[in-house]
Amino acid sequence: MKRFTLFIVLFFVWILLVYSKPLDKVAFRQNLWIGLLVSLFVGVYLGDLLPERVGKFYNPRRILAFLGYLPVFFWYCLLANLDVAYRVLHPRLPIRPGIVKVKTSIKSESGRVALANSITLTPGTLSVDLVGDTLYVHWIYVRSENIEEATEYIVKRFEKFLKIIFD
Amino acid sequence: MREVIAFIIMGIGVTFDFLGCLGLVRLPDLYNRLQASTKCVTLGTILIMVGVIVFTGWNQIGFKALLTLLFILITSPTASHALARGAYKAGVKLWDKSVCDQYGGEK
Numbered sequence: 082m083k084r085f086t087l088f089i090v091l092f093f094v095w096i097l098l099v100y101s102k103p104l105d106k107v108a109f110r111q112n113l114w115i116g117l118l119v120s121l122f123v124g125v126y127l128g129d130l131l132p133e134r135v136g137k138f139y140n141p142r143r144i145l146a147f148l149g150y151l152p153v154f155f156w157y158c159l160l161a162n163l164d165v166a167y168r169v170l171h172p173r174l175p176i177r178p179g180i181v182k183v184k185t186s187i188k189s190e191s192g193r194v195a196l197a198n199s200i201t202l203t204p205g206t207l208s209v210d211l212v213g214d215t216l217y218v219h220w221i222y223v224r225s226e227n228i229e230e231a232t233e234y235i236v237k238r239f240e241k242f243l244k245i246i247f248d
Numbered sequence: 249m250r251e252v253i254a255f256i257i258m259g260i261g262v263t264f265d266f267l268g269c270l271g272l273v274r275l276p277d278l279y280n281r282l283q284a285s286t287k288c289v290t291l292g293t294i295l296i297m298v299g300v301i302v303f304t305g306w307n308q309i310g311f312k313a314l315l316t317l318l319f320i321l322i323t324s325p326t327a328s329h330a331l332a333r334g335a336y337k338a339g340v341k342l343w344d345k346s347v348c349d350q351y352g353g354e355k
Contacts, residue, residue: 102307161287162264169271179348201325207283209332217351219279226348
């Protein structure tokens with residue numbers, strides 16, 4: 082399953098790269114064959130480098146959760162930018178930075194990575210390190226140094242989606 | 249009409265990029281600067297790419313812009329995490345007025 086998934090992804094990206102609008106049929110057919118051979122080779126030999134079982138992502142519940150997660154993510158991404166704009170343009174720089182510790186209850190490794198990346202792109206927070214189930218987050222305006230409250234504020238808004246997608 | 253929408257989207261993107269650079273100059277230490285530059289430059293560049301897609305439509309340029317957008321969305325937060333962690337391990341101090349540092353107390 083890992084090999085098949087990697088093959089499909091590689092081949093799809095390759096098609097997007099070589100596609101051109103007035104389609105040159107001969108060149109496109111040649112490109113397609115090369116892409117097929119190379120992605121087959123890479124997929125078969127390097128497919129088991131993927132970090133975990135990918136078969137579970139073909140589950141419709143996970144895909145729906147992912148589609149629901151996208152607008153939430155982009156909304157917070159936009160808020161993050163307006164937040165930075167406010168802090169940078171304010172004449173007195175309203176910042177109160179610090180590194181806080183938060184806990185996550187997501188079990189899967191790639192789920193934790195996705196959570197850390199989401200935290201980086203959302204208002205006022207930047208993930209510095211990930212050790213086990215503990216995330217160290219640089220917070221531009223620290224509201225609480227308590228682990229539970231910081232977790233409530235930083236992690237909870239994504240965790241419920243990512244838990245369905247990855248766990 | 250399509251050109252106008254594309255230029256508006258690209259204009260918003262460039263504005264966010266500019267704010268990110270302004271943050272890079274104004275904020276006091278590496279971690280805060282990384283915050284401003286990562287967030288604003290990611291969304292700004294994504295908006296510029298969306299503008300390119302709207303401008304050209306779904307031809308070879310549009311698809312390449314789409315791929316660029318996805319790669320930026322994945323690599324940019326990862327790179328900023330690597331920079332922040334590397335800087336901390338190399339001993340870059342937080343700003344004097346930082347309120348807490350729960351990362352350092354652990355080791």
